[in-house]
Amino acid sequence: MDFEHKITVLGSTGSIGTQTLEIARRYKGIRLCALSAYSNIELLEAQTREFMPKLVCVADEKKAREFETKVSDLDVKVVSGKEGLLEAAAFRDAQTVVTAVVGISGLLPTITAIKAGKNIALANKETLVTGGHIVMPLAREYGVKILPVDSEHSAIFQSLQGNPKRIKKIILTASGGPFFKKTREELKNVTPKDALNHPNWSMGAKVTIDSSTLVNKGLEIIEAKWLFGVGIEDIEVVIHRQSILHSAVMYEDNAVIAQLGTPDMRLPIQYALTYPDRLPMENNELDFTQYMALTFEKPDTEAFYALELAKKAGLAGGILPTVFNSSDEAAVKLFLEGKISYPEISEIIKNAMEGVKNIPDPSITEILETDKNIKESIYLRS
Ligand code: NDP
Ligand code: MG
Secondary structure, three states, X not given: OOOOEEEEEEOOOOHHHHHHHHHHHHOOOEEEEEEEEOOOHHHHHHXXXXXXXXXXXXXXXXXXXXXXXXXXXXXXXXXEHHHHHHXXXXXXXXXXXXXXXXXXXXXXXXXXXXXXXXXXXXXXXXXXXXXXXXXXXXXXXXXXXXXXXXXXXXXXXXXXXXXXXXXXXXXXXXXXXXXXXXXXHHHOOOOHHHHOOOOOOOOOHHHHHHHHHOHHHHHHHHHHHHHHOOOHHHEEEEEOOOOOEEEEEXXXXXXXXXXXXXXXXXXXXXXXXXXXOOOOOOOOOOOHHHOXXXXXXXXXXXXXXXXXXXXXXXXXXXXXXXXXXXXXXXXXXXXXXXXXXXXXXXXXXXXXXXXXXXXXXXXXXXXXHHHHHHHHHHHHHO
């Protein structure tokens, strides 16, 4: 195959990262220039030995030193910390950077990669949620593409081809997560184990918890606003339990174009790497006759009110989407550590949003300072 694409994967040891490497394993034309992880150096070492990148970043400083010893027989440069992550993001050889780190830690590396002229295969939704007003114009200025990896956004991107104009609304589908139909009362006793048990998708811990609270869908509304230039009020969330219709676009004539497929993240990842080409994929063919029905329902915004908080943040703009995101990141961490109850995740977000004065058009420094302050104050109170 004459296809060649040089990529860097930030967060190569995570759910999206490992699936990206699975695609690179199949298509040898996809070359890995740089990789990064936070602390999982065992997996990172195996990936380094297999794909022989020129540069590897271990964000955790102590683990980075250990990693350096492990790979001392290889011709690879090891970097560490936040600076190292930026070095990996800008690493010269790559044409595209797959941003698969979790949380707001994806913001600066994405900006750095754009400034280095790289296309972005964007998995890290927190980047656009917190810095969409900076990242989108920057991508235009540097003439780089932002290709969505998030399955819903990839579906919208695919549905828009051929006609990116006269969009009436975007239909953003949500599985509803493991607690669909549960009342607020029933959510009180949910444990991390219950919340980590997603019915359709196997993902990293943070996004899995976010899917169960519908915070994930809230983040995706804001992500869609930036990617496709639509208003928050023109994005409709629909619960679709089977996760087969990955999202859709309704045009002004009410025609609806959607993308369907099995729930398999390899497809949106591969499409972002091979766009506009579509290369074969194994074990993901959709068998329509396996499904008795595809169902569509309204979300319960009373029990899962974080979705409404996200819309509010998205409509207000400024620093509020950062406050929404950062308070959620802190709350999810505390919930996974067993320090707060499940309903407290949404309560913490609500209180954080009520407790700040909005900053219109915040700078990167203001975004990162707000993130730090919000998280610190939540950790202090727990
Ligand atoms: P994971 O938790 O599985 O992986 C996260 C990756 O980032 C790991 O490589 C991890 O390293 C690294 N990492 C974690 N914290 C930091 C940090 N502070 N600095 C640098 N690197 C860090 O996450 P996912 O793959 O599930 O998700 C990645 C992103 O993609 C998220 O933004 C998520 O919302 C988005 N996404 C994920 C989907 C999925 O199916 N998983 C679907 C759609 C979007 P280590 O392994 O060493 O801890
Ligand atoms: Mg998604």
